[in-house]
Amino acid sequence: MYISGAVMANELGLPDIGLTTLTEVAQRGGQISRMTDLPTLIDGDTGFGEPMNVARTIQVLEDAGVSGVHLEDQVNPKRCGHLDGKDVVDTKTAVNRIRAAVQARRDPDFVIMARTDIRGVEGLQASLDRAKALQDAGADAIFAEAMADLGEFEAMRAAVQVPILANMTEFGKSDLFTVQQLQDVGVNMVIFPVSLQRIAMGAIERGLDVLAATGTLVSEVPSMQTRARLYELVDYAAYGEFDADVFTFDLRNNRS
Incomplete structure (x- = not known):
């Protein structure tokens, strides 16, 4: 079950630009996780700060009862992954976020997913290289944002060994592929993050x-x-x- 950062922000009457706080996100994540027996994956934006803040974010979300989080490589304040004008941090900073998250994790079953938004800034090859670096930093899965077509998802599948996630958000950069189409090119997870809202x-x-x-x-x-x-x-x-x-x-x- 996916807990969207955009939806949490919108519920507060805010745009999805990193204005929500860790407290607000953890509280909402806990409320949703309490009501389902399904695993819950929550949007952790950029981790709410530098590596030490990221470490605390992981432990607060563990305590809230969610099953996993994805952390992204955008510059804070972030923008919606399917809007233009994004900036991403350098590879070292992105890797340090994931390393901090992995080191802070107390529950070995808590999933730490790395999201990269670099595809829309520097292109596909940069996205593949970033995903490999994030995997090597300890990420359990990769969320490659704003892939242009099925071929790009297929290239991402070939680039890393961990599971990969596809974001099928309406009105975005990616076409709305079916679950079967994505599964056929090796995608392991698909989210429809804002659809129900x-x-x-x-x-x-x-x-x-x-x-x-x-x-x-x-x-x-x-x-x-x-x-x-x-x-x-x-x-x-x-x-x-x-x-x-x-x-x-x-x-x-x-x-x-």
């Missing part, structure tokens, strides 16, 4: 337009999540049963 926010805006135009949302009810389904998702009945088991005393004969 875009679907939800599109529905919200359309609903508000209907409400403003008609004064009612009756026409939108068939497309809404039902109350019963919401209660099922949050396990409402189990909370009620727990409450009933705990508060079993009777105060009717208690003296006033």
Whole structure:
């Protein structure tokens, strides 16, 4: 399960340019991880500072209960990976971030993924070289951002031995390949990072337009999540049963 940095920023009414704090990210990551038995991978941006800050980031996220994090090689403050005008740090700085993360890790099962945004700045070969350096620094997986086509994903697969991740974000630099297409060229993981937020926010805006135009949302009810389904998702009945088991005393004969 992927926890998007863009979505976390947008939920706070902020653009995805590195304005969220480690505290905010860890809190949201913990809330989501608590509600699923699936592994959770969280966006750690640039690690919230220099190598010592990166080390603390890893341990705070471990404590929050997430399963892994990806750290990128952009200059802080960062930009969305599919926007122009990005800057990346030099290889030494990028490698030091990953080394610090690996050294700080206490749980050997906690995944440290290295993201590189250098493809959009210096081209494919630079991306391949950077990925190899990040792998050698101890990264468990590589997130190569903004690959142009399937051939570039295939080249990345050939360049490193660790798993690689593809980002299928809408309105970005990459075409929206299918999971099968990506799997066929050796991609191990695919994320759809902002898709559900875009679907939800599109529905919200359309609903508000209907409400403003008609004064009612009756026409939108068939497309809404039902109350019963919401209660099922949050396990409402189990909370009620727990409450009933705990508060079993009777105060009717208690003296006033």
